Amino acid sequence: MLKFTPDTNVLVLTGAGISAESGIRTFRDSGGLWENHRVEDVATPEAFNSNPVKVWEFYRQRYQDSISSKPNPAHLALVKLEQFLGDNFLLVTQNVDCLHIKAGSKRVLEMHGSLANCICTKCHSKLAIKDIDLTQPIPLCPFCNGILRPDIVWFGEIPHYLNIIDDALRKCSVFIIVGTSGVVYPAAGFVLTAKLMGAKTIAINLGKPDNLAYIDEFYQGKSGDILPGLVAMWIGE
Template sequence: MEKIVILTGAGISAESGLGTFRDEGGLWALHAIEDVATPEGFARDPGLVHRFYNARRAQAAQATPNPAHEALARLQAGFHGDLWIVTQNVDDLHEKAGSSNVLHMHGSLSGALCGACDHRWPAPLEMAPGDQCPDCGAPAARPDIVWFGEIPYHMERIWELVETADIFAAIGTSGQVYPAAAFAQHAGRAGAHCVELNLEDSINARDFAETRRGPASTLVPEWVDEILSH
């Protein structure tokens, strides 16, 4: 059975109105990464971090999938092999579009995590410092997001998928954040055909046998049509 593994990054959600690190004027432009996306930043000012993720959570709740998300759901429904989506994104647009087999390596805005006992539960739209864990009662609730300096989720499973893929595709990724930036090289060495669909060359574009340039909402439906027509 043929296996396709797809890595998606911020670029696939940008056309749904969810900004990337590098967008001017977006939420990220207002804050330093070390203040809102590190354990140290949360320890320093949990109120700031909660307000930042409350804003992102509200923004993501209003966002709708674009043609790229919808095309991947269509590919999953029509493909006769095994298809997995590994996403660096913390929104739920793949799921809203109808995709399953989605691994969120950087966590999810829809989740809450207890910093004391690691219990997880669905996040309310608004979180605040001192929110209690429903399991152990500790006032240690935080967003279930993998911050810089923390280990991404599902890594054992992801490496296994990358090593056994027949096709590995990266969509809307910058190639700047590891370990995801190493997936293409790893997949290629294991025999996968590696394709990058991106607005511009990523840092690791040389790791791909095939590169396509343009908006995800245009490139992804075209690529999906090609796969399904074979």
């Protein structure tokens, strides 16, 4: 039976599955569409360049959805694990909905960006969405009047924090994957790095992930049902 001490170095990767349990629809569960939009139309730099009004309409709605959504027991279990491990805990999420931060997680890397922020395409200032005028069809930067874009890593762009994540993968003794199908790279390849460096690998997901061959322990089901009990066991509660 796996037991953690405060010195255990744990890296957690979360994906769309954990957010789905809070009512946020996933791309894979929507027949290849996000709210009836093709990925190519709303989640690529080319889409934004050709039709920024449409892209902003889409992300306004996703931002509103994120505000109304609440963390579920899986998010709260990860907060408890972080409180036990302190600086030996790091959470990397592919989600952009801010639910981990809303739950109380502190050591979080949002590798695909955040719905809470936007970036100026001209002066590169980062602003909180709540501080900009969302009534504009295309929100403009208050500093330089440049076009703002959502702070989201779109398909074809490089995720944030890859160097930090790679370092954490090489140092962790336990790598935990929650709510991800193991399909989208580079995140799907993280487990291989952790495994090769000697980490214990654990996954919780509704379905068997594509990278199951690199996972030592797999728990199939809802993360909100499974993770709280696992965390309690791991920290000896």
